[in-house]
Amino acid sequence: MGDFFMERVFIVRKSFQTMDAPFSTLASKILAGEASDEEKRALKQLLLESDEYSLMYSRIKEYWDAEVNTSLISDREVFETELFRQLNLVKKSEKQSGMRKLYRKIAGVAAILLCMVAVSFFYLHQINSGHTYTFAAQNEPAEYLLPDGSAVTLNKNSTLTYQSNFGKRRRDVRLSGEGFFDVTKDATRPFSVEIAGTKTEVLGTRFNVKEQNNRIITSLVEGSVRFYSQNCNTLLSPGEEVIYHTRSKSYKISRIDPQLRTAWILGRLNYDNITFEELAEKLEQIYRVKIEINAKKIAGHTLSVSFLTEETAGDILDALKDELGFSLSFNADSTRITIDNQ
Numbered sequence: 001m002g003d004f005f006m007e008r009v010f011i012v013r014k015s016f017q018t019m020d021a022p023f024s025t026l027a028s029k030i031l032a033g034e035a036s037d038e039e040k041r042a043l044k045q046l047l048l049e050s051d052e053y054s055l056m057y058s059r060i061k062e063y064w065d066a067e068v069n070t071s072l073i074s075d076r077e078v079f080e081t082e083l084f085r086q087l088n089l090v091k092k093s094e095k096q097s098g099m100r101k102l103y104r105k106i107a108g109v110a111a112i113l114l115c116m117v118a119v120s121f122f123y124l125h126q127i128n129s130g131h132t133y134t135f136a137a138q139n140e141p142a143e144y145l146l147p148d149g150s151a152v153t154l155n156k157n158s159t160l161t162y163q164s165n166f167g168k169r170r171r172d173v174r175l176s177g178e179g180f181f182d183v184t185k186d187a188t189r190p191f192s193v194e195i196a197g198t199k200t201e202v203l204g205t206r207f208n209v210k211e212q213n214n215r216i217i218t219s220l221v222e223g224s225v226r227f228y229s230q231n232c233n234t235l236l237s238p239g240e241e242v243i244y245h246t247r248s249k250s251y252k253i254s255r256i257d258p259q260l261r262t263a264w265i266l267g268r269l270n271y272d273n274i275t276f277e278e279l280a281e282k283l284e285q286i287y288r289v290k291i292e293i294n295a296k297k298i299a300g301h302t303l304s305v306s307f308l309t310e311e312t313a314g315d316i317l318d319a320l321k322d323e324l325g326f327s328l329s330f331n332a333d334s335t336r337i338t339i340d341n342q
Contacts (some may be wrong), residue, residue: 234253
């Protein structure tokens with residue numbers, strides 16, 4: 001995942017920098033069946049001259065042909081308006097500083113690409129006097145920018161909707177699945193996420209919301225959020241999580257490692273100045289294995305580690321054994337790992 005992931009970041013950002021209005025207009029007209037023969041020839045020439053455009057168009061067509069109902073797009077002009085709004089928001093986001101900019105650069109691998117393939121991931125339809133906008137992620141996480149500059153990263157098979165009055169007095173969205181929110185601070189316009197009859201409300205913060213097995217899990221990374229449900233009204237602090245059971249209406253608040261709830265975004269976990277014993281406890285929690293440390297002299301050894309979530313606990317420990325001087329052994333189904341002195 002590592003090399004491929006980083007390569008995609010590079011390609012997508014390069015494509016964004018060179019992308020212009022004629023390409024997006026031609027692509028949307030051709031896929032909508034509105035292009036003339038001359039326009040078809042013009043796009044074909046662009047694709048022959050540019051590998052970046054060729055890659056971009058193949059992705060656009062792939063998602064256009066996907067199962068998302070693009071017939072809900074009222075007209076091509078509406079689509080193009082939203083497309084360019086998304087592009088402008090991405091440009092503005094690059095001016096932000098520090099970790100927020102780094103977060104956009106890494107976690108936003110899909111933000112730039114998917115705003116071009118919005119023919120499937122973005123659609124709208126008329127409800128009463130306004131529109132409902134829908135963003136979705138299919139086979140991999142995708143980041144979108146909302147009209148207020150807030151960012152949402154949707155996990156695969158997740159959707160987010162909002163009304164055309166978003167941002168006028170409030171910023172309300174509805175989520176299905178899982179999403180990580182980086183909310184632009186605005187004390188005059190509260191931001192809320194509705195999911196399965198519950199609501200999480202903030203003014204400006206970063207948090208994760210997930211619906212799974214009749215549970216709503218809200219995890220706070222920074223700032224503060226208030227979680228509402230039928231019989232729950234609680235304020236969370238950074239590093240806290242509320243798990244609400246939609247059937248029993250019961251809930252529990254606990255301290256968590258925010259990285260464990262948001263690792264799906266970057267696919268990587270990082271720990272600085274952690275003891276080996278603490279690392280083993282983290283690995284037990286992540287991979288649901290039992291790690292027994294018989295080599296007591298290394299239990300208090302301090303180290304910094306970074307690993308992909310797709311690696312196994314055995315892979316991670318195997319990479320550390322030579323440096324720290326220990327040996328590994330596993331039971332038959334690798335659910336128990338024993339660490340001894342070499």
